[in-house]
Amino acid sequence: MRDKLLEIKEIALDRIEKISELEEVEQLRVKYLGKKGDLTSVLRDMGKLAAEERPIIGQVANEIRDELEDAIASVKGKLTEELKRNRINKEKIDITMTTNKKKLGHKHPLLATIEELEDLFISMGFSVVVGPEIETVENNFDALNSPENHPSRDLSDTFYITDDIVLRTHTSPVQIRAMKEMGAPLRIVSAGRTFRFDDVDDTHSPMFHQLEGLVIDENINMANLIHTLDIFIKELFGDDMKTRYRPHHFPFTEPSAEVDVTCLKCRGKGCTACNFTGWSMELLGCGMVHPKVLENCGIDSEKYSGFAFGMGIDRITMVKYGINDIRLLFENDNRFLEQF
Structure with missing residues (x-):
């Protein structure tokens, strides 16, 4: 039996040395050391040995078992480490490799225009404030002196969520909130999305962007308004730009006006873009804040006065970049956006 055990040992060690795959390790362990393995099968016959031989053969068997287990553990460790190294080499990323440059995005022309306008007004002493896009009817209409009729x-013009909640139709409710919370004096601008029912075409969209400004202080008059807007327009479009004020009506300002600017294409000389008038389309609306609006916000209209103005950022963006269809601003077509 001793000779049989030594033979099993030599054959097993020889096979273990030749193992090249991790899966073979377990197969050999089962073959020689498992419950039905070769070594176990031989040891089952120990009962046939003389009593004095059993301890000797048992010791030899235990030594062979320990030696085979060590050999199997050793080769398993080597193969596992080799497999790990191969996997690391295969999956590692060479950070020194040159690759094709990734295309990076950039600011949308609308966002770029908003930031440019905000920065311009900040340089003129204004503060930027924001407000919710879902507003109360009180802030969106009532406090702004808009009559119920x-x-x-109307439901045909405004997106109502409930009878008292709407998607804001302009950014003016931000001014109402600011006057109620901060009082006077006040000098702010606010920009953001607004919503109105409208048929979609090249100049109209049910969602659009506005920027509105508000100044409240003592002894504010129309001359202050005109001077402020003239500075703004020249800073935005150039020193040669001229402005034209036409009387208009807004329920929240009195007097009110619409403002035209020199045609950006011909700079006032007259061309097909401006129908040879030298003036571009209306750029913004403005006026002196109606005393009732001040009173609605808790501001003494006898002591304070103010002016407000509002403009469509989409329109300014279109004029600034020569875009002829507002839908291009919202379609997310990279062929269009990459031009800016």
């Missing part, structure tokens, strides 16, 4: 309050 005003067309803008």
